[in-house]
Amino acid sequence: MTNHDAQTNRDALTNRNVLISGASIAGPALAYWLHRHGFNPTIVERAPALREGGYAVDFRGEAHLSILRRMGILDDLERARTGMGSMSYVNSAGKPVADMPADLFAGDLEVLRGDLARILYDATKEHTEYVFGDSITSLTEDPDGVTVTFERSAPRRFDLVIGADGLHSNTRRLAFGPEERFVKHLGVHCAIFTTANHLGLDHTGHAYRTAGRLVAMYSARHNTEAKAVFYFASPKQDLDRRDVARQQAALTECFTGNGWQSERLLDDMRHAPDFYFDSVGQVHMDSWTRGRVALIGDAAYCPSSLSGMGSGLALVGAYVLAGELAAAHGDHGVAFARYEEEMxxxxxxxxxxxxxxxxxxxxxxxxxxxFLNGYYKLIPYLPGKNMAAKIARKTAENIKLRDYEALIGA
Ligand SMILES: Cc1cc2nc3c(=O)[nH]c(=O)nc-3n(C[C@H](O)[C@H](O)[C@H](O)COP(=O)(O)OP(=O)(O)OC[C@H]3O[C@@H](n4cnc5c(N)ncnc54)[C@H](O)[C@@H]3O)c2cc1C
Structure with a gap:
């Protein structure tokens, strides 16, 4: 494509002004591609600043890696790679009873979610208007655009609104209906936070499992710190997602007397800089778009934080949605239908x-x-030991990505 062709295509674009709700993974990835195709993205994020927390996320297969390469951030991510080795299940005395080699489950590239969010933010901040500490309160659509009101900012007009605001999406609630219609709770809650690597773990993790509970610690940032992880089985709890004190009280009640490092990590939790707590769920919707509003990432099709697929799926969704909008010269009717079809x-x-x-x-x-602890001990010796990794890679590669830039040029 010549520079002149590219300019002509940009001039032909409609619906250029796009509001995105959510500045984690899906939102900034979408902003990156929208800007590259000639749109003007604005991101509104409820948190007062970029949220750094979270455990490691995986990218696997050529679909994920090719998008990261085209975005020019693969080298930065390689530098931030966790380099995790095997992980052990331990008994109450901390003695490893089953080792899980890294290649059983790890993807091609594993990075901390917070590092990924920071790298995406850095790659987009010059061309994206970021509004932190605010949230959409209403969306009123007419034939020419959407009038958006906010908790803090003055109302504004946008051509399109995209919800990239996660499992409990605010945009989904406003445009499609209440969360209960779309989110399937998987019977587990999780908490993750950064703590000191007081066990001296060297690129590894220890996990301790009891009935209905799992507590784990993994070294992070080349052993200079660790991530503490708690999972517990329970029906969906009515905990305000912003009420950290109540969430920590629920964890304390559940894990007090649980053994191994539980008490120590509960103590550390109270001073954690990045405490993250959520229910584990999936989002199922018949359609991810309505009028001038579309959803991407966890807001649309959250596969659950236990699937190892959330960030890769969000990345692919952002690439496809932006690409289809560009290919349709901004015609959201055509682009949204193609996005649903492709994804x-x-x-x-x-x-x-x-x-x-x-x-x-x-x-x-x-x-x-x-039983599972015993079974996991045997996995490294079983013939199908790489099955899980193979299935995950095949799933992650099960899309033929269109080369939108070549397509638009043609
Ligand atoms: C702090 C944090 C830690 C996480 N830790 C893990 C982890 O350890 N392991 C794991 O598998 N997954 C984790 N996740 C989820 C993981 O990032 C996603 O599953 C995946 O990467 C898909 O990303 P997403 O951008 O679609 O959604 P998310 O990453 O959930 O991002 C949604 C974004 O929208 C923002 N938001 C929410 N409501 C509003 C609103 N009303 N207005 C504006 N913005 C809003 C949120 O603050 C967040 O920044 C974490 C998410 C966050 C935000």
């Missing part, structure tokens, strides 16, 4: 990776926990 089978496959994992990771009974 549906892929998202369904990624969601299947999350099915059933919750019950295996946090077994409800002591007998099942003991």
């Amino acid at each position: 549906r089978e892929y998202a369904t496959g990624c969601q299947k990776m999350g099915d059933g994992v919750a019950k295996l990771m946090v077994p409800r009974t002591r007998a099942l926990a003991t």
Whole structure:
């Protein structure tokens, strides 16, 4: 494509002003591609600043890596790679009872979610208007655009609004209906935060499993710190997602007397800089678009934080949605229909990776926990030991990405 062709295509674009809700993974990735195709993205994020927390996320297969390469951030991510080795399940005395080699489950590139969010933010901040500490309160659509009101800022007009605001999406609630219609709770809650690497773990993790509970510690940032992770089985709890004190009280109640490092990590939790707590769930919707509003990432098709697919799926969704908008010269009717078509089978496959994992990771009974510990001990010696990794890679690659820049040029 010549510079002149590119300019002509940009001039022909409609619906250029796009508001995105959510500045984590899907939102900034979408902003990156929208800007590259000639749109003007604005991101509104409820948190007062970029949220740094979270455990490691995986990218696997050529679909994920090719998008990161085209975005020019693969080298930065390689530098931020966790380099994690095997992980051990331990007994109450901290003695490893089963080792899980890294290649059983790890993707091609594993980075801390916070590092990924920072790298995406750095890659987009010059060309994207970021509004932190605010949230959409209403969306009123007419034939020419959407009038958006906010908790703090004055109302504004946008051509399109995209919800990239996660499992509990505000945009989804405003445009499609209440959360209960779309979110399937998988029976587990999780908490993750940064703590001192007081066990001296060297690129590894220790996990301790009891009936309905799992507590783990993994070294991070080349052993200079660690991530503490708690999972517990429970029906959906009515905990305000912003009420950290109540969330920590629920964890304390659940893990007091649980053994191993539970008490020490509960103490550390109270001073953690980046405490993250959520229910584990999936989002199922018949359609991800309505009028001038569309959803991407966890807001649209969350596969669950146990699937190992959430960030890759969000990345692919952002690439496809921006590309289809560009290919349709901004015609959202055409682009949104193509986005649904391109993404549906892929998202369904990624969601299947999350099915059933919750019950295996946090077994409800002591007998099942003991059985699984024994079984995991054998996995490295079983003939199908790489099966999980192979299935995950195949799922992550199950999409033929269109080269939108070449397409638009043609
Ligand atoms: C702090 C944090 C830690 C996480 N830790 C893990 C982890 O350890 N393991 C894991 O598998 N997954 C984790 N996740 C989820 C993971 O990032 C996603 O599953 C995946 O990367 C898809 O990203 P997403 O951008 O679609 O959604 P998310 O990463 O959930 O991002 C949604 C964004 O929208 C923002 N938001 C929410 N409501 C509003 C609103 N009303 N207005 C504006 N913005 C809003 C949120 O603050 C967040 O920045 C974490 C998410 C966050 C925000």
